[in-house]
Amino acid sequence: MSEGVNDLLESVRKDSEARSQTLQRLLSAADCSAVFGQPVSSGDYTVIPAAEVAAGGGFGSGMGFGSPRMRRSGSSPAPSGSTEAGGSTEAAVEGAGGGGGGGGGAMGRPVAVIVVGPEGVEVKPVLDVTKLSITALGAFAAAAALSIKMWAKR
């Protein structure tokens, strides 16, 4: 029985290690190299791409043991929980189990391009047309739906 518990504790320890490694990988999004790309030089110009990076993740784990039952040993029957001459009881665990899980995701989007040239430094913004289109569609669809509802109530 204790072997099973030890195995379980070992698997929980391994799970904990894997979890902390994953978290470390997620935290690497908070690194400058994740935001700014390698500078690219061509002629008199050097370009540094800049992006916003977001990452997130969650995890959970747990373990449990079966409800203890009294195991009797000896010849004469004894009431549960008591120890008497000729027979004794001891608490025995009826199995154990554990498990864990997690999930996460990351995104990156270009924000600007830093151009270093003979004229100086220029920051050129990058417009994400797809994201803007989705926002516009969502916002105006919601506004139109609300307007129609208000107009119909009249």
Add this chain to the structure above:
Amino acid sequence: MRSVRDGIERMVELQTLRGPEVIRGSLTVTPVARSVTVRVGGNRGVGGGGAVIVRSWPSAVLVSVDGRTSRVRVVNATRWAQIAIMFAALLWIYEVWSRTRERKERS
């Protein structure tokens, strides 16, 4: 009150990060980024759960010429455009709502 603030400080971490310098003649360019990390739970050991959210974005570029340093902001044009679109949608809703109310009062 202080313990609540300490808890929030432990949970939310704000960082200013500096990227590698680019040197061209007398010009030195240093990109600067900001990062926010939110940690919830994550106790080591048996059982429990936790979550981490990290967001980093470029905030500025420090330009040094002959010892003088100026700061050029990095504007997130997409974010501002999104805010403008949402604001326009809210204005539209307000306009329809005020017109509807006006008509209701008149009738």
